[in-house]
């Protein structure tokens with residue numbers, strides 16, 4: 001007679017599968033290449049939030065956990081570009097630390113473009129929000145494709161992004177008048193966040209501020 005496996009059997013099966021995968025696909029720390037771990041303790045400690053804050057020219061308050069550099073940059077790239085979704089929990093912890101407790105609002109992720117969704121198969125910012133323990137409201141959509149921001153300067157970025165985002169009407173109804181906080185992985189010039197804030201304001205939605213995992217200066221920038 002068939003009997004379902006108990007929790008102990010399932011757990012030993014799971015660890016056997018994990019062992020087999022570790023042999024087939026050895027993992028290394030995304031921050032320092034140490035073997036057999038997704039993110040080692042010293043690299044996780046490097047990600048502890050410094051709570052950097054700045055205001056964009058339009059007045060939007062942006063809080064970032066860390067500078068986009070060194071371990072933080074390698075971990076974020078491994079998560080976004082190499083599909084290492086196991087890093088989402090650590091990044092979610094980092095993100096949660098920069099949300100000020102007085103911000104009573106709904107997290108709204110910056111949307112991924114259709115091409116990056118096809119390439120990755122997941123939306124990194126949405127996943128990190130979930131791992132932070134939040135329920136992300138996907139209010140924004142990309143209304144038209146843009147040129148790659150990485151090759152552009154500050155003003156060109158703003159022009160490239162102008163009018164690029166729109167708001168999903170049905171999601172607005174579910175918001176029921178609550179304020180929102182924008183969430184992104186990396187802020188560079190802030191042009192993406194400013195465009196998102198513009199689209200939300202045009203739909204009558206109040207944006208309290210923005211939180212990002214990392215913040216990078218424009219020169220040498222490798223993200224938006």
Ligand SMILES: [Zn+2]
Pocket residue numbers: 029030031032033034039040041042043044
């Ligand atoms: Zn490490």
